[in-house]
Amino acid sequence: MALLMAPLNWLEERSGLVGAVKYFLFRKVPAETNWFHTLGSATLTAFLVQAVTGVILAMYYKPSPEEAYHSIQHITNDLTLGWLVRGMHRWGASVFIILLFLHMGRVFLFGAYKYPRELNWLIGVILLTMALGEGLTGYLLPWDETAYWATVVAININGNAPIAGPFIADFLRGGAEIGEDTLARFYSLHMLVIPGGLFALIGLHLYLVIRLGVTEPPWTRAAAGYDFDENGRPVRQGLVEPRPRGNGSLGTPARSEAEV
């Protein structure tokens, strides 16, 4: 054991990282969490799968109008396990979006977007938009007829936005019409610009989750207005007596600890 701990101690002494990871893993969460609370981690996992498979696909994909389609065919049909990684990336994209929506639904139905977590909801909305942007830009990359015409329609839908629409459409196309720059532009957005933003905002999202703690489900005693004594036993709040404010009755002891 000491042999195992020696490098960790070395690392901890110089960076504090071990303590940070321990704090993250062993932080207190409400007693009555359930499986719905895992949807956020599931979404994160789906995103990481997309990131890893995407990086590997980028090693074989060629983002030029003459080569893109053939490189996709090459990945799918010729390269060892290429079909698998491309399939993971392709179907994983849908899984990512579905999990995002389920996670959002959980947060909404549990009321977990309320004070003091409004900012995290807003970040989540931006994350959702960026994830949909990944879907839009990634759809063009196979460069077949479906990809081409779906992107034509999608860009023109963007172009229909009042005032800014024509500029958005020209920016996305890299010109007045879809041309040789459009594919490379979408490739850059798909694998550099949007993922960079996603990584940054996911980091912020997680930081706020850790800082603010996990919300109890709405059917729990804490959410129903019970207080807890020092042994953690629920104490019924009287309905006549106004609930004292500002003394940590907002949540369980675990959570108010996290808020300190």
Add this chain to the structure above:
Amino acid sequence: MADELERPGGEPVEHEAEPHLPSPTIWPFAFAGGVGLLLVGLIISWIIAAIGAVIALIFGFLWIREATREVRARPVAEPEPEPEPVSELAIPEEGEEEPERYPRSVFLEMSTLGVGALIGGIVTLPALGFMIAPAFVDQGYEEVDLGPLANFPEAQYVITTFYSKSNEGSVGRRTAFIRNNGMKDDVPSFTIISNRCAHLGCPTQPAGLPGKEQEVKTSARPVAITPVASVSGFQCPCHGGAYDSEGNRTAGPPVRALDRYQFLIKDGNLVLGTPYSVGKVEGTGADAVIEAYSLADPGQHVDGPEQIFYPYIP
């Protein structure tokens, strides 16, 4: 909280320790209803849109008033006499009229930030410009040689597929429907309609009997032409847009007529010029009166009241 403000007796309220939640209110629902009505009205009728806008304005105002009540009702704290910001370096000197000190640390702070911003700007702005500008400048349309006039029989549409840019290969492949209208006042007349649907840009097809495709050798790029007999109109496969044989919208979601191309004739060859958008076309063939506008993307209104949404098209 709102109930605290109304609570009689006026116990001291501690604001710091409690969440700043707006009191529950019904106004957002009415506001959302107004916005919904406005959006529906934009499609159906301007009257409904106006009603929706009024509702949204009224209830939006009420909502804002409700949400900010706590902030507005809070008594304005007396501005405490702030202690004069005395720098550690500022040594009190003799004399009543002491000039305002500008500490060295503040100067260094500001100049560091300023120099940092300058360097950042010098690096970032050209890169941003390179990202954005090429999409908006030098958007010319090349002239495309479509081959001898004899290939275009009179009063018949010909599906013409060509390469719009000399350096782009098959990405620049475009299709136009070309009809030779014969001579009008001793000048050849052509109707050249872009196949790009005015709804969202899918490729429309002519409703007619296509003949045999034929390659045309031109000076630069290959052109393929396919004559189509008895064209009654054009149809889009994506969302069902339909046009008559002059490109006027007859059914479906398109917002205007099909785009057209200018043309010129050089050495007996038909040469494609700049494309332009069309509001609608009166009359047919050589006698057609075309409401022409500069080229807009599909789905953007060029005429009618909706054109206010697209005041400037790059």
